Amino acid sequence: MMRAGDEVRFDWRRGGAAAAGLVAALVLVVMVFLVAFANDARERALSAGIPVFAGIEDALRALGHLYRYGQFRGRMIRQDEQD
Secondary structure (H helix, E strand, O other), X not given: OOXXXXXXXXXXXXXXXXXXXXXXXXXXXXXXXXXXXXXXXXXXXXXXXXXXXXXHHHHHHHHHHHHHHHHHHHHHHHHHHHO
């Protein structure tokens, strides 16, 4: 109980620590959301890149077939020239 004439004193150290704790908790929550958004963006970019890579792989495979066909045709032409 307070006696008559006593002043209410506010302890700034205790209030400041509480404010700092609140700010730190808010910063932590914001960081969690930012990491979640970054992971979602990374997943979307990764899944968007897979078909592109598969397309490049198919194109390289087709070029390999064309290269081997060209080698085969070259051998056939050289064989015909030798005959």
